[in-house]
Amino acid sequence: MRLSRYFLPILRETPKEAEIVSHRLMLRAGMIRQEASGIYAWLPLGLRVLQKVGQIVREEMDRAGAIELLMPTLQLADLWRETGRYEAYGPEMLRIVDRHKRELLYGPTNEDMITEIFRAYIRSYRDLPKILYHIQWKFRDEQRPRFGVMRGREFLMKDAYSFDVDEASSRLSYNRMFVSYLRIFARMGLRAIPMRAETGPIGGDLSHEFIILAQTGESGVFCHADVLNLPVPGEDIDYDADLTPVIEAWTRLYAATEDVHDAARFERETPEDKRIHTRGIEVGQVFYFGDKYSKPMQALIAGPDGVERPFQGGSYGVGVSRLVGALIEANHDEAGIIWPEAVAPFRIGLANLKVGDGATDAACAELYAAFQKAGVDVLYDDTDERPGAKFAKLDLIGLPYQVIVGPKGLAEGKVEVKTRATGDRQSYPLAEAVARLTEA
């Protein structure tokens, strides 16, 4: 992409309304624009990250055997009356009346609707287990939206739902999603710790929040230091095999949010030099809730014995839009964002330091074509801004590699490659720069 043709509105000043670093950087780097309180437009650079995060979530859900569908954003109020949640949900639910005076709502979550879909088609244990998921916009009418996309009102969430004939089987589905979550966050370069947590308005008796440790986190957390070094299963993980050893390794050490924290147990189980008490950002949560929805909605499954019973369920959420903010909270410095490669909007920023100079333009054109041919995402700064502004912009938007092309280097046949994360700078002949940055 040529920057002269792109739409990347960088802000020079730091926006005053932004309280945390990810919000400030997303505004300054032209990733988002606020359209109403807690409602954002995703500008081109931000959307590229959102799409990459969503695609990683999708690939890992598919790998774990979950099936993708897509439920609508608006739902019938009557559906939520079946479970008693229409009244119970409170003011965070955005309630809507259409032209025919029918009551709708903008879905804050989808347990009720997915149960309705399941009930309409599935009757037999032979069709189970199933895990269905979608990635869709949700709305929660927060009293006080803040922190940019970290606590917005309109937000993109992946929510998965499991359907099983009995509790033992449902725990297996829970374990699949648990392992899938370990992989999702690891692929983005994040270390997310599963912590025992409150079940809240979803309900149920078993839940883990997946939490990134960060001083700017919204809640206090307590954990054993060794949980930060546990291995994450590789992509060859067999989801049909027994996942218990993985789950046990990840739940054996103490890790809990302050809501369910048990100080005595923490001190008993965790040596003093291993005790971590810090703050964390929730990026995902898994729930086992049994028949909480299937029972009131009479979503019944005939078992091998022919007897009908409500299915056993769980739900599994990942905040896709929130993750974009969380990724920045975990990856930035004074100069701006430092994207992990897997979610970077472009892999390479190519800076032409002397637009209009024949040799520099030709070298940039050659590099740009070579990167494109190799299928590498590259943003080519072909504008006539001065070098200092180009460097600052590339540091701010945080692409993993910068390729800097100017007459001085080219006189020696070289271009400079800067690695954003380390600040390391090396000069290479053009062909070598291409080879190094396009190898898988």
Add this chain to the structure above:
Amino acid sequence: MRLSRYFLPILRETPKEAEIVSHRLMLRAGMIRQEASGIYAWLPLGLRVLQKVGQIVREEMDRAGAIELLMPTLQLADLWRETGRYEAYGPEMLRIVDRHKRELLYGPTNEDMITEIFRAYIRSYRDLPKILYHIQWKFRDEQRPRFGVMRGREFLMKDAYSFDVDEASSRLSYNRMFVSYLRIFARMGLRAIPMRAETGPIGGDLSHEFIILAQTGESGVFCHADVLNLPVPGEDIDYDADLTPVIEAWTRLYAATEDVHDAARFERETPEDKRIHTRGIEVGQVFYFGDKYSKPMQALIAGPDGVERPFQGGSYGVGVSRLVGALIEANHDEAGIIWPEAVAPFRIGLANLKVGDGATDAACAELYAAFQKAGVDVLYDDTDERPGAKFAKLDLIGLPYQVIVGPKGLAEGKVEVKTRATGDRQSYPLAEAVARLTEA
């Protein structure tokens, strides 16, 4: 994907509420489920088609130089008051009040919001031309939703917006989108005819609807028969070159919707044996509207002369979810859907006619692995249904190729390959079947 693990709820009976064939077939083939009047959940098979249609639109927008962003579904009422559209839009606009009594609406289109975004960042003719687009859910509170996804209330639309400093340049952007639309529909195997059309609530003085001829279409259309045989530009089209010859070829022959039909001109310009009068389905519309939004919203651009003026704009819509229905209207027979390859949910349906038979299971496993390794989407019917039911299901869901594996053929070392569109059946050794169905 193994059918035993998939979620494909086929309906045996023809749903009574469905008035047109695409709606009936989408319900029967387990593609969608109605969640409220005009509001649908996209079940896994339907979602795969929706995603493929969306991806073709995205690729062709990118090829034409348009830049993707993503605006939210909800918008502030005050934004629409700036252009006078909040009052003018009428009961099709879904109006919403949040917990703080702020007036919102579910966006039916995005001219106002994109103008607000543009106004916030772009001031100079040097940043133009620009075409920005997004693919997002919209809502229009239709008085009487019908025809399934063809006239739903919550629908997925691609809408692009062009920004230019003067009218001449704006016509060039219009031409780009016009050519891009020719390519989008052609890639899906559809022949969409650009027809002069009313501008309606978007406004402006130039508009074309892209229309597929179909007896079940919602509006009458008149055109010259030769327009059905015009060549569509290839993927090597240069969008920076002069596109006038393409536009002239496609607009020279008479083609108009009944709203703007001029009978005298039609008869004067079109020989009697070339006159087509039929019905059509609108799948896209392009508008040039000048300063209709930029003027009231004071979205000003400084020209080369330093003088500020409102930008000249156009908007360009493709009904992504509607296209799924339109594709079925244009591609079906008595037995079900016949997907064009580019949008088929899976390329191949693999039918095991004797599950449990060692040789048949082994042959299917081999084929399934070979197709997956080649990166071909395959749906493997590994259920214990009888062969007749499997054949009917594969015909109904309309995958381009069926690979039928049973003990009889395997005794001769062969499997049968049926081409859904032609009904052609050929027997091949396994390796040859794989080779024929995986070649690009």
